[in-house]
């Protein structure tokens with residue numbers, strides 16, 4: 157059965173394919189689909205339950221469109237759409253995304269050169285074929301070649317890992333905030349929601365002199381190619397072909413604008429539907445009353461996001477939760493979870509020193525920065541002996557313990573646990589003899605090799621490690637590097653059940669390239685009551701900032717403070733660790 161979302165998606169596709177068919181985005185049929193979509197998007201409730209007569213009463217919806225909606229709901233498909241899809245299959249639609257290949261030019265390259273997909277276009281460019289067509293030259297060939305590369309249209313993974321996007325975005329925000337005329341600037345979009353991969357970077361700026369700010373932004377050194385340069389929006393590409401969209405709004409619209417551009421789109425739709433129930437309208441400029449004619453009236457909120465949520469009788473929703481997975485309902489009703497916050501964190505429990513081959517700061521240095529964070533406990537978890545280059549023998553670990561105990565004396569309120577990161581072998585075995593393992597104050601066990609076994613083998617491997625009585629927590633569950641190395645495949649439910657059964661904590665690793673366990677897994681863990689631990693896995697004193705990233709990932713997984721063992725007061729935390737050792 158078609159949903160409201162399916163109906164809106166159908167209209168989007170009809171508008172796009174009709175643009176290609178009629179070779180113009182201005183055709184009246186395209187406009188009709190777009191107008192209908194606008195009217196329908198603003199309509200509360202399930203569109204699939206409306207009759208054709210009810211549909212045409214909605215602003216922008218004509219008879220032909222209403223008939224197509226009913227056809228979709230009643231039969232599951234739309235004949236007109238199927239015909240258009242045959243004429244313009246997905247590879248052709250993909251071609252239409254390339255700048256310089258508008259509907260008319262696209263038709264030309266299809267009919268004259270027989271080009272039907274990106275590979276065909278690349279070959280034609282290489283053969284200098286495009287320049288034989290009217291209106292095209294060597295410059296257009298070069299531009300399209302660059303666009304194909306930038307869009308990643310030939311690569312498999314077309315999105316940018318958060319580890320590549322966030323540092324750049326933070327640099328940009330810093331520079332924009334320093335510009336004169338700028339009052340505030342905020343990262344929005346999927347990056348603010350802390351998605352693992354990012355389509356593009358969105359930034360919203362508050363200023364009373366938009367055109368001036370936009371002019372400055374388009375001259376930013378990171379902008380290697382400006383795609384769009386307007387008075388309220390600038391889009392550019394960085395050297396690494398990452399797109400950045402910067403929008404500027406008046407300061408009193410800042411909250412409504414950041415809300416809108418943070419999304420997710422689905423979250424925004426739910427908010428707008430709530431507004432409509434009050435006969436209000438919510439857009440990127442604010443929350444407004446509307447009169448009987450549908451004319452926008454008095455503004456009710458918009459300077460801050462919290463103000464908009466409050467007016468809609470909602471608890472403010474933290475950005476990482478804005479994915480339309482029940483947060484609006486919770487914020488209106490029983491309330492959001494008592495979400496874990498950065499300031500709740502009392503200690504770091506996955507922490508390396510130069511005792512590890514890949515550690516780069518001394519014990520004294522690593523402890524000093526942890527103490528400066530105000531932590532009340534810390535577990536130093538250098539690698540066990542199985543990681544041959546990076547690991548340490550039992551004797552080395554015992555010497556290390558003496559170093560740690562000496563340094564601990566310098567700190568009155570900081571308890572330092574002598575720990576270990578145990579390596580989980582392909583068979584699920586762990587470093588050292590069981591008695592020696594059991595002598596550590598704290599352990600985290602993790603996978604560092606053999607990533608490509610079957611799900612059944614990996615699950616068995618993981619469950620064996622979890623069941624070992626010397627294991628307190630599991631580090632970076634899958635071993636993935638986002639966008640670069642897929643992690644091990646696991647039967648997630650079985651693993652989470654094992655963690656509950658053996659009272660072992662699941663790590664949320666804050667390293668940006670890892671963010672492992674992923675927020676989707678973490679949300680399942682929360683539902684099962686699995687204990688969690690948020691760590692930086694630091695190998696250098698500069699890596700403590702990762703704690704914030706771990707917390708944002710936990711928030712995406714709806715993690716309440718109560719489940720996070722390293723948010724507990726020291727006594728409670730130490731009692732829990734002690735219970736594993738008796």
Ligand code: DGT
Nearest residue numbers: 345346353354355356358416417418419420421424
């Ligand atoms: P991305 O860039 O693919 O990782 O994902 P987002 O969520 O950053 O998406 P993007 O960059 O296309 O748009 C940023 C936000 O702007 C999005 O989360 C919600 C808002 N937005 C953009 N287009 C629309 C729209 O057509 N309708 C609504 N309601 N919101 C939109």
Ligand code: CA
Nearest residue numbers: 345346356357
């Ligand atoms: Ca985006």
Ligand code: CA
Nearest residue numbers: 356357358401
């Ligand atoms: Ca965007």
Ligand code: ZN
Nearest residue numbers: 506508577693
């Ligand atoms: Zn580690």
